[in-house]
Amino acid sequence: YLRWDQVDLDRGVAWIHADQSKSRKAITVPLNKxxxxxxxxxxxxxxxxxxxxxxxxxxxxxxxxxxxxxKAVGITDFRWHDLRHTWASWHVQHGTSLQELMELGGWSSYEMVLRYAHLAADHLQEAAQRIDGTNLAQSDIKNGLRLIVSH
Known part of the structure; x- marks a missing residue:
């Protein structure tokens, strides 16, 4: 039941009235392109x-x-709500903080955000590289095992 009087394309926002939302709280929705x-x-x-x-x-x-x-496109085992999980995961993988995601998704706690933002470790590779070359750790390879010793 989204109405045109709930959309402001010039400002790039829409809003859901409290009586229309599951949480019974009004929600402002920023609109991407x-x-x-x-x-x-x-x-x-x-x-x-x-x-x-x-x-x-x-x-x-x-x-x-x-x-x-x-069925028309050959997709099985996919629920409507899976789109919310995918949306949240894409946000985190593209740098959206959990605080921002919590506000975008209308969740009231980090626990709820984490239920939706299921990720592979690949997105953490960039974060891991942030301290490369800082000499915070020294590596030693021995017998095929990597040993990390902190100084």
Whole structure:
């Protein structure tokens, strides 16, 4: 039921009223360029509501339509909510702090953020390299094992 009066494309934000959110708290949603592009394509399709199907406002995504779309493209074992996990993981992998992610996702605790931000260790490689060459550690390779000794 997102309405056009809840979207400000000039400022790049949308908002969800408290009575529309799961947490019962109002949420301001900053819009990236992709989101703004989607909304711009919806302009003029309905005078009041942003997302409609056959002229009627859409409250939630249809489970039947979701399953049909997944089947059409050959995707199995994928839930609608998996998109939230993916979104959170992509943010962290691209440098979004957990504090920023918590605010973007509307979570009230770090514990909830961590449930969504499942990551491989690959994204930590850049962080590990930050202290390269600082002589904080000395390495010694012996019998195929790497021994790290701190001074």
């Amino acid at each position: 992709d989101a703004q592009s989607v909304l711009n394509r919806r302009l003029g399709t309905h005078p009041e509501y942003v997302f409609t199907y056959q002229g009627k406002p859409q409250q939630v995504a249809s489970t039947r339509a979701w399953k049909k779309a997944l």
